[in-house]
Amino acid sequence: MTEKTTVIDTLVIGAGQAGVAMSEHLGRLDIPHLVLEKNRIAEAWRSGRWDSLVANGPAWHDRFPGMTFPDCDPDSFVAKEQVADYFVAYAGKINAPIRTGVEVMRVERNLNRSGFTVETSAGVIEAQRIVAATGPFQRPVIPAIAAKNQRIHQIHSAEYHHPGHLPPGGVLxxxxxxxxxxxxxxxxxxxxxxxLSVGPHDRPPRSYRNRDFCWWLGVLGLWDAAASQPGKEHVTIAVSGARGGHTVDFRQLAQQGVKLAGLTKSFDGDVVTFQPDLAQNIARGDENYLSLLDAADAWIARNGVDLPEEPAARHFLPDPESVVHPLLELNLSQAGITSIIWATGYATDYSWLRVNAFDAQNKPQHHRGVSTEPGVYFLGLPWLSRRGSTFIWGVWHDAKFIADQIAIQRQYQQYKDASQR
Structure with a gap:
């Protein structure tokens, strides 16, 4: 080891919601640790999302148990800058040992001795344990089918900030x-x-019978579902806290002027083709929506709870022309489209983590965040332990479990038999 080498028990990589939560629980257990963040605390909330973004869950729900959002109506949807400020304040509240502006380049297990060697932009760190708290939104994904057309301005949704950020013209x-x-x-x-190109999705009601859908998922036990339903692993969820929160309604979007199409199939020069699945995708989204209404009604009847009926929630607008006669082909130039925004999700990037904790597809292998590589833990991933794992409150509970596992391992390692005492 050189003079620049830092030695720590547990190194947490990433200071978003996962890293801050992890630090709180490690601190409570008196486990020496350090949190590294290559940017600012909760940077993705500030610069990796569009300007008007708000949290998709209400303020009373999408928070850590130890602190509410200051000066916010509990039923409001907090703006992204306020969310980032919340995590900065929370880190200060728990005195989290966070070092910002430090990038981790490589983590490798030590040979013939315990722990890991970590190469960072600020020097070498020796750690007994590694918590990868970088979350699921690490690398924006644009599919290989993207248009090979230099005339079209193409960006991922992570690069979109506001309408004036795009060149004049239509947008796909x-x-x-x-x-x-x-x-x-x-x-x-x-x-x-x-x-708007619409693929398979779930479409929960924003609220029903005077309760937000986050509340309904809670009382119905759906947040604690331990595994995704088969075929639902990659289905997106269409929900919005924008403009005070509202149920996403594709028929309403069409009525206000958004032109709908099915899943994007391919590009050939100026021409984009779509799958003929728009009606099917919307119908399945409706099924998901109605299933939650049915479950909520059954829960109310079963528990004798007095909540106002809401029959209008089951009334749909007529199918727009774009659903009845789906658009299968579109000439971008003729339509005046100058920009494409790819809201197609993210991939993880663990190229810096050189350990035996991944399967053949480079997906983390773990149980509730405890990986197949002893001493390595993952936090903030979808379905890490339950449906709620990627939500602010869910990652806090996952972090508590991982911290407990680290404490147990430390107890074993610190044991000395009678002859050593």
Missing amino acids: VVGAGSSGVQIADELQRAGRDVW
Whole structure:
């Protein structure tokens, strides 16, 4: 070891919601640790999302148990800058040992001795344990089918900030999860001609019978579902906290002027083709929506709870022309489209973590965050332990479990038999 080498028991990589939560629980257990963040605390909330983004869950729900959002109505949806400020304040509240502006380049297990050697932009660190708290939104993904057309301005939703950020002209938004829907809606309300490519999705009600859907998932036990339903692993969720929160309604979007199409299939020069699956995708989203209403009604009847009935929630607008006669082909030039926004999600990037904790597809192998590589832990991933694992409150509970496992391992390692005492 050189003079620049830092020695620590547990190194947490990433200071977003996962890293801050991890630090709180490690601190409570008096486990020496350090949190490294290559940017600022919760940087992705500030610069990796569009300007008008708000949390998709209400303030009373999407928070850590130890602190509420200051000066916020509990039922409001907090703006992204306030969310980032919340994590900065929380880190200060728990006195989290966070070093910002430090990038981790490589982590390798030591040979013939315990722990890991970590190469960073600020020198070498020796750690007994590694917590990868970088979350699921590390590398924006644009599919290989993307248009090979230099005339079209193409960006991932992570690079979109506001309507004026795009060149004049129409916009094709590919992907109808929460990001794609909200961006398409914002662009259309700003006066842009907008096309929205809609794939398979879940579409929960924003609220039903005077309760937010986050509340319903809680009382119905759905946040604690331990595994995704088969076929639902990669289905996006269309939900929005924008403009005070509202249920995403593709028929309403079409009525206000957004042009809908099915899943994007391919590009050939100026021509984009779509799958003929728009009606099917919307119908399955409706099924998901109605299933939660049915479960909520059954829960109310079973528990004798007095909540106002809401029959209008089951009334749908008529199918728009774009559903009845789906758009299968579109000439971008003729339509006046100058930009494509790819709201197509993210991939993880653990190229810096050189350990035996990944399967053949480079996906982390773990049980509730405890990886197949002893001493390595993952935090903040979808379905890490339950459906709620990627939500702010969910990652806090996952971090508590991982911290407990680290404490147990430390107890074993610190044991000395009678002859050593």
